[in-house]
Amino acid sequence: MSPQVLKTAAQDPAQTRPRAIALWLLIVAAMVVLMVAVGGITRLTESGLSITQWNPVSGTLPPLDEAQWQQEFDLYRQTPEYRNETGPAGMDLAAFKFIFFWEWFHRLLGRLIGIAFALPLAWFWVRRAIPAGYKLRLVALLALGGLQGVFGWFMVRSGLSGEMTDVSHFWLSIHLLTAFFTLGGLVWTALDLRALDRDPAAAPARWTAMASWVAAILFVQLLLGAWVAGLNAGLASDSWPLMQGRLIPEYDGARGFFYAATHDPFLIHFLHRWWAWAAVAALIVMARRVKPLERRASIAIHSAFGTQILLGIATVMTGVALWLAVAHQVVGALLVACFAWGAHVLGRRA
Incomplete structure (x- = not known):
């Protein structure tokens, strides 16, 4: 042959x-x-x-x-x-x-x-x-x-x-x-x-411009979440929405903002909890674009980030209760899967 x-x-x-x-x-x-x-x-x-x-x-x-x-x-x-x-x-x-x-x-x-x-x-x-x-x-x-x-x-x-x-x-x-x-x-x-x-x-789905900018915003949130876990920064506050009774917590800025934003647990915790809303806004825009093409994917994206926000707040207010914190991380993984699903829907070709 x-x-x-x-x-x-x-x-x-x-x-x-x-x-x-x-x-x-x-x-x-x-x-x-x-x-x-x-x-x-x-x-x-x-x-x-x-x-x-x-x-x-x-x-x-x-x-x-x-x-x-x-x-x-x-x-x-x-x-x-x-x-x-x-x-x-x-x-x-x-x-x-x-x-x-x-x-x-x-x-x-x-x-x-x-x-x-x-x-x-x-x-x-x-x-x-x-x-x-x-x-x-x-x-x-x-x-x-x-x-x-x-x-x-x-x-x-x-x-x-x-x-x-x-x-x-x-x-x-x-x-x-x-x-x-x-x-x-x-x-x-x-x-x-x-x-x-x-x-x-059928041809493989394309990676779209919308998928790129939503992924970038989501990446920052996931990165901050990983740093929160690595620095035990979830323990920096047990209240929400304020930290230490104020919107912006005290943090060590002696080496500059960039160093604090990558090393200080209080500032990283603050950035993670508020950048989450940028991620939510991006995911809402994406889900609305996905909805006419595949409604189930849109529902999955909304459900994942909604659950993730609630678990994040509950984790903070319980002083990082073990199973809530684990659930928060797991739903983060499911959110990534739902994002991949939505991005795939946007990139499908006839």
Whole structure:
């Protein structure tokens, strides 16, 4: 068989399975949302530095006996977090096992997502079930998942050196926003494939100008939210709409506004709570444009940002209650998925 015949056979629409691949990508997207939830719990319980080494294979299993537990605890006791915070607070081995579980489960889920993506991708590839033009995109999504793991380790490592008692909020934002970007890519690609399943002549959706400026506004809000999480800035105020009894809180501006806007918990908290309304306005404009084309996507966008605002206010007023804060982060991930859906609707071509 000639190479041209092989190429034609590999791209034969009768062999491709766009519907099955779309379903698989949506399942992986749901796993990413779960990953965001577990990551939120890991952050809020201060569990992220409990595992001080990155062992992609051997680290799959937790300690299996008391000697192994004690070895892991001894490694953790060498960290600045233990010396300066949890140690003086009286952390014992039982308390260490609790925080170790969440970090271990977070990493395990990351491995499971990698397997859930890589193995079906290989199967679809061998079966020549991937439609023409989608192989590179799927490989890019796989690479993003791997990069997410690398960024996660850089984030953890940032809290193990010097006298830092926490991870860098910059690395945390890179880690979280990469997850959101991957989630959006999964949803977008799944929607392209579903359209292809309905119409073999369907072209992939375009990225529109509206999607660009709404995405930019939403990106700033998500970035500020990640910094709030990294700096524990949610604890800067337990009142809304005022902070410290005033609209604009006191903050350390000795090094200039830009430094304060990237490092000061009070100012970052203030920016996050009020930039949210810019994001809401942008999403409303987008949803109104989407509504005549696909009403369900418009409803999803409105529901996501409305729920997110309420959860954000409740999180602040409860002093960052664990499950409210986790729900706030999860709905943030769902908002990204809804945005991707709306942007895809705007970019669909006849």
